[in-house]
Each structure stands twice: as C-alpha cells, then as structure tokens.
Amino acid sequence: MRGRGDKVLRANAVSFSGIHSQAAFMNFARLRRFIQAMTRAVESQADEPALLAAGQPLLADLITHDDWLPEEFARAHPDKYQQYLLYCDPFERFSLVSFVWGPGQKTPVHDHTVWGMVGVMRGTERCEEYTQSGARLAKAGEHVVTPGSIDLVSPTLGDIHVVSNAEPARVSVSIHCYGANIGAVRRHVFAAETGAASEFVSGYSSRAMPNPWDRSLETA
Numbered sequence: 329m330r331g332r333g334d335k336v337l338r339a340n341a342v343s344f345s346g347i348h349s350q351a352a353f354m355n356f357a358r359l360r361r362f363i364q365a366m367t368r369a370v371e372s373q374a375d376e377p378a379l380l381a382a383g384q385p386l387l388a389d390l391i392t393h394d395d396w397l398p399e400e401f402a403r404a405h406p407d408k409y410q411q412y413l414l415y416c417d418p419f420e421r422f423s424l425v426s427f428v429w430g431p432g433q434k435t436p437v438h439d440h441t442v443w444g445m446v447g448v449m450r451g452t453e454r455c456e457e458y459t460q461s462g463a464r465l466a467k468a469g470e471h472v473v474t475p476g477s478i479d480l481v482s483p484t485l486g487d488i489h490v491v492s493n494a495e496p497a498r499v500s501v502s503i504h505c506y507g508a509n510i511g512a513v514r515r516h517v518f519a520a521e522t523g524a525a526s527e528f529v530s531g532y533s534s535r536a537m538p539n540p541w542d543r544s545l546e547t548a
C-alpha cells in the first residue's frame with residue numbers, strides 16, 4: 329500500500345541522486361577555494377587596486393581550470409545571453425556569475441557602477457569600450473578576449489562597454505566577479521546613437537545556484 333510518505337521518500341531519492349551526480353563530476357573544491365580566498369580579499373584589501381590585484385590570480389585559477397562549472401550554469405539560451413549567479417557574498421561585497429553567449433548574442437551598451445573582473449573560460453568574446461562625455465557616448469576601441477584573459481571594469485578604470493560572442497558557431501562562457509550583488513545593482517543601459525541612459529536591474533537567469541558545499545563524494 330502506498331501513502332503520502334512513499335512519495336516523499338521517492339522525491340528525496342531523486343534529489344539525492346541529482347546532487348551526487350553533479351558533485352561527482354565537478355571540482356567544487358576549486359570553487360570553494362575561490363569563494364574563501366575572495367572573501368578574505370574583500371575583508372583585507374581596503375582599496376580597489378589592491379583588491380583587483382588580489383582577485384585576478386584567484387579568477388585566473390577558475391578560468392584556466394575548466395573542471396568545476398556545472399553544465400546547467402553554462403547553458404546558452406536560443407534568444408539571449410544568460411547570466412547565472414554562482415555565489416554571492418552574504419554581505420553582498422562580491423558576486424560570482426557565469427555569462428553565456430550563444431553565437432551572435434551580445435549585451436546592450438551598459439555600465440556596472442562597481443568594480444568587475446571578467447575572465448573568459450570558453451570560446452572568444454569581443455569587448456567594445458565606450459566613453460561618456462556629458463550626455464554623449466563615443467566608442468573608444470574594441471578588443472578580443474580569449475580563454476584565460478581577464479578584463480577589468482569599474483567607474484575609475486572604464487565602465488561602459490558591449491560584450492559579444494566573437495565566434496560564429498560556438499558558445500562562449502566567461503566568469504565574472506563583481507564588487508556587489510551585481511544582479512541587484514541599479515545601473516544603466518545606453519542608446520548607442522544618442523547616449524540616452526536607462527536604469528535597469530539585471531537580475532539573474534536562474535533561481536538555482538551550484539552547491540559546492542556537499543563534500544560527501546570527495547575523497548579528500
């Protein structure tokens with residue numbers, strides 16, 4: 329005889345199976361190390377240059393070892409680029425996000441209002457930089473970002489750009505670390521022709537986050 333309790337047990341069994349299969353193939357220790365070290369950095373580094381100097385090697389370790397990002401956080405959408413929250417500091421001093429561009433996809437012209445480190449892990453991305461003079465925008469240049477490279481943004485370093493997938497037939501994935509809960513920050517998109525700014529809050533593409541804290545299948 330099956331009652332409501334049976335359904336609960338089966339649901340739990342599926343849930344446990346899903347968590348274990350994710351953990352078995354992901355090097356979550358690498359993600360945990362980043363979270364721990366970045367937390368120490370935001371606690372100990374008082375200014376932006378020092379924090380970015382401390383953070384870049386940490387992000388470099390993530391983007392040059394492609395063994396920790398679950399597939400569901402690297403999944404492209406057919407119509408628009410995706411931004412998946414991977415971790416957010418409890419005090420929202422930093423967040424870690426995977427951005428995924430399908431072929432042909434690009435951001436609007438936008439700013440961040442906080443510091444950010446952008447590291448490409450898969451594929452190739454193009455960054456077009458803009459400068460703002462009064463109400464006018466001017467394109468200042470562009471460059472290609474390849475796997476292992478890290479771009480920096482901030483209001484002091486240059487904060488307005490467009491990012492796009494530079495390859496015609498391959499998904500690109502980059503890992504971004506920002507100095508806030510970036511999906512909750514009020515920032516701006518700009519009309520490229522007029523420079524007109526509109527406020528936006530990006531949110532995130534998924535309500536789920538990776539769980540690097542289940543260590544039950546790790547041997548060390």
Ligand SMILES: [Fe+2]
Nearest residue numbers: 438440489491
């Ligand atoms: Fe950006």
